Amino acid sequence: MEFIKYTLQNNVAIVTLNRPKAFNSFTIPMAQELLGVLNDAQQDKNVHVVLLTGQGKAFCAGQDLKEATMQGGPSIDEIVTKTYNPIIEKITSLEKPVVAFVNGVAAGAGANIALACDLTLASEEAKFIQAFSSIALVPDSGGSYFLPRLIGKQRAAAQMFFAEPISAKKAQSIGMIYKVFEPQTALQNALEYSERLAKRPIKAIGLTKKLLKETFTNSLSQQLEFEKQMQAQAAAHNDHKEGINAFFEKRKPAFNR
Numbered sequence: 001m002e003f004i005k006y007t008l009q010n011n012v013a014i015v016t017l018n019r020p021k022a023f024n025s026f027t028i029p030m031a032q033e034l035l036g037v038l039n040d041a042q043q044d045k046n047v048h049v050v051l052l053t054g055q056g057k058a059f060c061a062g063q064d065l066k067e068a069t070m071q072g073g074p075s076i077d078e079i080v081t082k083t084y085n086p087i088i089e090k091i092t093s094l095e096k097p098v099v100a101f102v103n104g105v106a107a108g109a110g111a112n113i114a115l116a117c118d119l120t121l122a123s124e125e126a127k128f129i130q131a132f133s134s135i136a137l138v139p140d141s142g143g144s145y146f147l148p149r150l151i152g153k154q155r156a157a158a159q160m161f162f163a164e165p166i167s168a169k170k171a172q173s174i175g176m177i178y179k180v181f182e183p184q185t186a187l188q189n190a191l192e193y194s195e196r197l198a199k200r201p202i203k204a205i206g207l208t209k210k211l212l213k214e215t216f217t218n219s220l221s222q223q224l225e226f227e228k229q230m231q232a233q234a235a236a237h238n239d240h241k242e243g244i245n246a247f248f249e250k251r252k253p254a255f256n257r
Contacts, residue, residue: 003030005055006037011048011198011256012191013041020056025064026109028074031083038090048198048256050094051190052117053101054110062108062131076137084109084141091116092142092213095206097197101190102126102168102177112141115150118209120177121193122168123186128176129166130159149216150176201239201255 005016015037017024041047054060063083067073074082091098091113100117107129114120114128130147132139139147139160148156151174159166168180181189197205207230214226234240239255246253 001033001037003027004033004037008044008046009191010195011046012194013037013044013047013050014191015041015050015052017052017054017060019064020054020058022064023058023061023105024054024056024110025061026083027064027067028079028082031087035086035090038087038094042094042096047096048202049096049194050098051101051194052091052098052113053187053190054103056104058104058110059100059102059106059114059126060110061105062110065135080140084113087113088116088142095209096202097205097209099190099194099197101187102128103187105129105165107131109141109143112139112143112146115146115176116142119179119193119197121179121181121186121190122171122177123183124168124180125183125186126168126171126180127165128159128168128171129163131163133161134163147176199255201234201237201243201253203237203239203256204234207234 003018005018007014015034017030017034019025019030038050041050063079068076068079097118100114100120102114102120102122104123104125105127106114108131111128111130130139130143138144143160147159155174166176168177171177172180179193211223211227211230215223218226238257239253242255242257243253
């Protein structure tokens with residue numbers, strides 16, 4: 001692959017956006033590579049967790065504007081259709097947790113891809129920018145869906161209207177992301193979190209991910225029914241039996257066998 005780096009370490013698929021000279025901004029070919037990797041991760045039983053990060057100084061600067069403005073190039077709606085919508089759908093539907101490690105600037109679609117992940121970790125050097133209004137566009141990549149749910153309508157609107165950078169520490173303090181690490185140890189800490197997560201019962205976590213997705217639109221009665229269905233699936237899996245046996249035998253469970 002030209003634009004995506006992929007390694008597997010301790011059941012964690014480390015997926016790195018790899019256009020550092022362009023601050024890992026997206027083109028349609030790069031998006032196709034990322035979608036292929038995410039599909040492979042879904043099918044690979046050795047992958048328990050996906051860790052998404054960026055090469056170099058940036059996580060992702062969003063859309064490569066050269067592609068968006070070149071003569072005879074793709075239109076904005078074509079770019080959104082072929083790039084951002086399928087990426088967000090894949091991240092949220094993947095039956096395994098997806099962790100974002102934001103190593104630097106995450107702007108526009110790059111910020112919203114990070115927020116679409118199940119857990120978002122960041123270096124103190126990271127910044128999040130809803131950059132769309134600076135070029136007279138509106139948020140895409142699920143930004144208008146995820147951000148108000150994370151931090152509320154007023155704060156989301158301010159970020160989108162003014163396009164001002166939000167520091168990683170500020171993002172953590174308002175509940176926008178999960179955790180921030182010192183730059184020197186940030187990547188190692190993100191890997192350790194991902195490897196810890198990879199040892200958890202991934203089938204149950206995948207089902208929990210489905211519950212969290214549906215809770216935004218379900219009524220209480222619908223969510224209770226959906227919980228019952230997901231619980232039945234979890235209880236039928238070998239991980240549940242292993243967890244029960246480990247509890248009575250007073251030992252740590254060995255999930256995902």
